Amino acid sequence: MKVTISVIKADVGGLVGHHVVPEELEETAWAILEEAKDELLFDFDVSHVGDDLILIMTHDKGEDSEEIHGLAWNVFQEAAEVAKEMGLYGAGQDLLKNAFSGNIRGMGPGVAEMTIEERPSEPIIVFGADKTEAGAWNLPLYRMFADPFNTAGLIIDPHLHMGFRFEVWDLIDHKKVIMSTSEEMYDLLALIGSPGRFAIKRVFPKPGHLINENEPVAVASTERLYEEAGRYVGKDDPVMVVRAQHGLPAVGEVMEPFAFPHLVEGWMRGSHWGPLMPVSVRDAKPTRFDGPPRVIALGYQLKNGMLIGPEDMFDDPSFDRARQIANEIADYMRRHGPFEPHRVSFHDLEYTTMPAVLDKLKDRFEPL
Ligand code: 13P
Ligand code: 13P
Ligand code: MG
Ligand code: MG
Numbered sequence: 001m002k003v004t005i006s007v008i009k010a011d012v013g014g015l016v017g018h019h020v021v022p023e024e025l026e027e028t029a030w031a032i033l034e035e036a037k038d039e040l041l042f043d044f045d046v047s048h049v050g051d052d053l054i055l056i057m058t059h060d061k062g063e064d065s066e067e068i069h070g071l072a073w074n075v076f077q078e079a080a081e082v083a084k085e086m087g088l089y090g091a092g093q094d095l096l097k098n099a100f101s102g103n104i105r106g107m108g109p110g111v112a113e114m115t116i117e118e119r120p121s122e123p124i125i126v127f128g129a130d131k132t133e134a135g136a137w138n139l140p141l142y143r144m145f146a147d148p149f150n151t152a153g154l155i156i157d158p159h160l161h162m163g164f165r166f167e168v169w170d171l172i173d174h175k176k177v178i179m180s181t182s183e184e185m186y187d188l189l190a191l192i193g194s195p196g197r198f199a200i201k202r203v204f205p206k207p208g209h210l211i212n213e214n215e216p217v218a219v220a221s222t223e224r225l226y227e228e229a230g231r232y233v234g235k236d237d238p239v240m241v242v243r244a245q246h247g248l249p250a251v252g253e254v255m256e257p258f259a260f261p262h263l264v265e266g267w268m269r270g271s272h273w274g275p276l277m278p279v280s281v282r283d284a285k286p287t288r289f290d291g292p293p294r295v296i297a298l299g300y301q302l303k304n305g306m307l308i309g310p311e312d313m314f315d316d317p318s319f320d321r322a323r324q325i326a327n328e329i330a331d332y333m334r335r336h337g338p339f340e341p342h343r344v345s346f347h348d349l350e351y352t353t354m355p356a357v358l359d360k361l362k363d364r365f366e367p368l
């Protein structure tokens with residue numbers, strides 16, 4: 001059966017500051033989606049990472065459905081109202097527009113959707129990250145689907161051995177390109193090694209795979225909040241859905257990249273590089289310097305469109321060491337204070353205070 005998985009997230013307010021989504025907001029979301037369940041949705045779940053509320057919905061309306069996006073928008077609006085009543089910080093932060101006009105893209109929330117022919121056993125992992133940007137998924141997605149040092153199946157399983165196709169978006173020039181691995185590994189890395197500019201949007205199998213070549217096996221949100229808002233209001237805090245097993249990376253191969261807490265852009269005021277720390281939902285509460293950036297993973301078995309789960313995948317002592325390393329990297333990076341490369345590059349500060357500082361000094365600058 002055909003199922004669309006829509007994962008849509010937004011920051012509609014945090015308790016305390018940009019710390020966490022309080023229960024009240026999740027309950028609001030839950031109540032609205034529960035009502036929509038038989039009419040619009042097969043099933044749903046509500047979760048959060050830090051101050052980002054995550055809606056996980058399954059249905060048969062396809063991607064970019066006005067009904068589904070409208071439902072999500074309605075949930076975020078209602079939750080933002082509750083956030084306002086509670087005086088939460090940044091109430092309605094990611095809701096950039098007033099009126100919904102058919103599609104939630106470009107309105108602030110992040111969207112990751114895929115339509116698939118559900119397999120007899122369909123393990124999926126929904127990832128959510130707080131205090132970072134869309135390109136944060138580049139390194140883990142590459143490792144899962146293209147790096148045999150991560151994914152043993154690329155060597156061992158004939159369907160993985162064929163390689164995959166990566167849909168890469170140029171986030172500045174708004175263009176996309178599909179690149180094939182292993183043939184184009186180096187060209188792919190040339191692009192996605194710059195995660196502020198190029199982000200992996202989808203991964204597809206190749207022709208001849210068990211899964212149809214037009215069906216995504218992974219999809220990420222690539223919305224850039226500051227571009228949509230025209231100013232800094234918060235970070236993108238992206239989500240992603242990855243399918244696993246049976247010709248795809250095993251669940252453990254999907255999780256493995258996060259054993260290395262790679263450096264991502266975001267953290268305090270969206271303006272600092274820091275390690276991406278894999279945590280249980282319980283610990284998805286960035287505190288130190290508003291971070292370090294966090295990632296959660298929710299595991300489900302999808303069956304007849306129903307979500308069986310979630311399993312809190314990083315609630316596992318085998319990720320303790322990644323968390324410890326992330327804390328060590330956090331100490332090291334923090335000691336740079338306002339210096340690059342802890343602080344993001346001069347170019348990336350263009351959207352925050354840098355123009356104001358330069359403007360103030362413009363009459364005092366003398367030619368050399
Ligand atoms: P599948 O080939 O069924 O995905 O299982 C692989 C496996 O056992 C992973 O460790
Ligand atoms: P969020 O993007 O998670 O709202 O964080 C904003 C911020 O400025 C944290 O310091
Ligand atoms: Mg926030
Ligand atoms: Mg956030």
